[in-house]
Amino acid sequence: MLQMTDVSKVFRTELVETHALKNLSLTVNEGEFVTITGPSGCGKTTFLNIAGLLETMTSGEYLLDGVNVSQLSDYQRAKLRNQKIGFIFQSFNLMPDLNLFDNIDVPLRYRGMRAGERKQRIDRALESVGLLARKKHLPAQLSGGQQQRVAIARALVGDPLFLLADEPTGNLDSNTAKGVMELLQEINKAGTTIIMVTHDQELANQSPRNIHILDGSISDTSDATGSRTTSAVDAVA
């Protein structure tokens, strides 16, 4: 479903070159729950941005659901993003002047879906995160945990192939974070693939597969059985 081979990303300025990712190869299969860990600046978010088609890679190959994304236009990348990827961010990234219904409506609008179907999907998504009754509320009227649930509903509303979560519990207290994590696990059990970047090793340990990135490369992987593979360049499921 997601297959990266020798992906590198170099940020260049006039004075300095930063190698954010170095020959990273990774395959994530359908239905997996993968956590990405590593110290700050190791390339976790760059990986997530490339996986989410928000950044282009400098070299390598990336197949998303069998499609080689390296030659796609902005329009084609946006379409793929809209149809196949759901994003969850650390700071929720809800639009403050849109109510919950309208926030969740955004990806469906870009899909050109009819109003009736959009409403059905949005209500269903809000119900799945327990916030249907508050659909006319603005994000500021909700707690942090509730806002993250809305963001999850927005990510799920388009039935994406996989969710990319960038520290989704980073701005939440431990109890709320636990609730959000449980929700993500439920979503995963229902069949949605999840790739989650986190600093929290405890959360990472709860996932069936954890990939540790160091200096832009995968340093080791571990799975639910406890087996551990250490590799400088490659980690294949």
Next chain:
Amino acid sequence: MFLYYLRLSALSYKRNPILSSLMVLAVAIGIGAYMVIYTLNYTMGGNPIPQKSAQLFHVQLDTGDPNRDNDAPEQLTYLDSMALLDAKRAQRQTASSKFTAIVEPANPEIRPMITNNRGVMADFFPMFDVPFLYGGGWDSSSDDSLEQVVVLSREMNERLYGGADSVGENLVMNGEVFRVVGVLDDWQPIPKFYDVNNGPFDPGEDLLVPWHHIVDKNYGRAGNTNCWKAIDGTGLQAFLNSECTWIQFWVELPNGGEEQAYLDFLNSYAAEQKQLGRFGRPLNNALFDVEEWMVEQEVLPDETQILSALAAMLLAVCLLNTIGLLLSKFLGKSAEIGVRQALGAHKGSLFIQHVIEAGFIGLLGGLLGLGVAALGLEGIKVLLGQEVMVTDWIQLNVPVVFVTIVLAIASTIVAGLYPIWRACNVNPAIHLKTQ
């Protein structure tokens, strides 16, 4: 999506009301000032009779001083006017001159008044599509027989007869009785093309009578009279025989090719007059259709072009300010733009969203600009005053309102192109992490 983007534009305005209002104000001031000048130009420079302007021709005969190199006279002498009238070489033709008279109303409660009038031929009314509220003009036989008939302006009919149908009523003018045959409907061509050299923005006349009466009754002529040569003798007849020009002369030539034929006629007439010792200059006769005559007479003064340039510069300055404000506003939305990109917006859709947002600001600026323009036009009316010229025509009309709105929207979108381009090219990855 258009309505969706429009709603987002309204929300965006609400989110940054001060910044957005500043932009609206900048657009409104620029557009409003520009539209004041545009309205003046549009009305002053407009075609007052578009349906016939190419068929109506002002006749110019160069009877000027052969020892000077100045322009040909704009008006005709009595001798030449009579010759052209007698020749009847055009389908329709009219001589036209202003005069004043004293009208004594039949109603004793209304005091006698001095009126501004015009002598015209019967053809004047159908030539210039003059609209009538009651009755109509007179016919050619009334011209020849010097019948004492009169056509009233709507305003004069209001004053004398309270707006009632006065056709058939008798009106005393300079002590003589004239029969009312028609009452004009509202008719104020701007510019007053049939007599631009006596004030293209002057009010219309109170009364219209057969032109021959001016001479026959020796009415007090009003308007410009130009004489390059001393009058040989005294009295009316000497004046009529002189080279003084005081008569506007128009012909209607509805069919193609007639213009050249009529000009040939004028030139042969001039050649004939040369043999009699008149027309001392080389042949320089001309026919001007209505629009050509407006240009020839410089109805639109040079000052309006300077004002137009100044207004355009003010608009440009306001739009430059708008560019800065839009840049600030749109770049302030980078985080939202990043989120929208993550959720599936491509650059094209973001571009359209922000074009609509700029257009929305332009629309509000245009609406407010209409208010600014209306105020500005009222100011100009006060400045000019009704005594100087008729100012009722200085007002916003449907075409001007339309142009204001379209110009405001279009100019704001153009001003917004650079800010929009910058906003659509933000790197979403940076803003998603840092929001």
